[in-house]
């Protein structure tokens with residue numbers, strides 16, 4: 001693990017040698033953003049979409065993109081280890097300043113870090129997971145993929161301590177998303193997910209699911225979902241780059257889809273696995 005090669009500020013070096021300053025604003029303020037890009041068959045999945053979201057996050061925090069899309073592709077592809085499914089993690093912080101000051105420093109070079117890590121096969125969670133609903137205690141700009149994940153990690157930890165795999169967040173009575181996933185629900189036979197807004201991260205897996213629903217004539221919609229409605233769902237799924245599509249079989253101690261992955265999950269998961277294969 002410590003010998004694993006990672007990328008830091010223009011260099012590829014062993015993880016154990018990758019060091020940053022304690023004055024890095026990522027360390028001091030979580031003044032940075034990140035991306036997680038899966039790779040299947042040694043090809044980055046939906047690379048352009050991840051680059052678009054990266055740019056949106058950078059623009060939102062007023063940080064110029066340090067690389068062109070082609071440069072990113074070269075940097076990230078070089079980190080892929082052949083032969084298994086993996087995810088690239090990349091992070092850009094505002095960089096190292098001379099003193100700790102909340103306002104942006106004038107002359108500062110962004111810190112760029114990237115590494116790859118194996119993705120568990122989708123079968124690891126395909127028998128379904130438990131989830132809890134929690135109050136969405138985050139700020140108003142959740143469309144930014146910010147490294148400031150304190151609320152998300154506290155909520156995920158709360159779920160883990162209750163034997164659950166995910167915390168499903170509710171704001172003012174309505175579903176937003178999971179601590180590290182988007183959420184889908186099948187209600188009255190229709191596959192639903194909340195519309196994109198400042199209140200959720202625009203998941204790339206979410207987009208793929210909606211596209212697959214459309215091209216396979218599965219009734220779907222982007223609509224607000226109350227917690228009450230969610231509790232009546234015949235199926236609930238979590239979607240993310242690292243876990244793909246995971247069926248939820250228990251929410252707040254109540255069985256969902258009779259405690260088993262539902263029929264639409266099976267259909268969508270097959271479509272997703274086939275899409276992944278065709279993509280790589």
Ligand code: PDD
Nearest residue numbers: 036179180181182201203204205240241
């Ligand atoms: N997180 N919403 C939140 C809050 C997330 O953190 C994530 C993913 C998603 C799903 O987005 P995508 O389908 O593009 O992965 C939605 C990643 C995996 C993470 O933080 O590790």
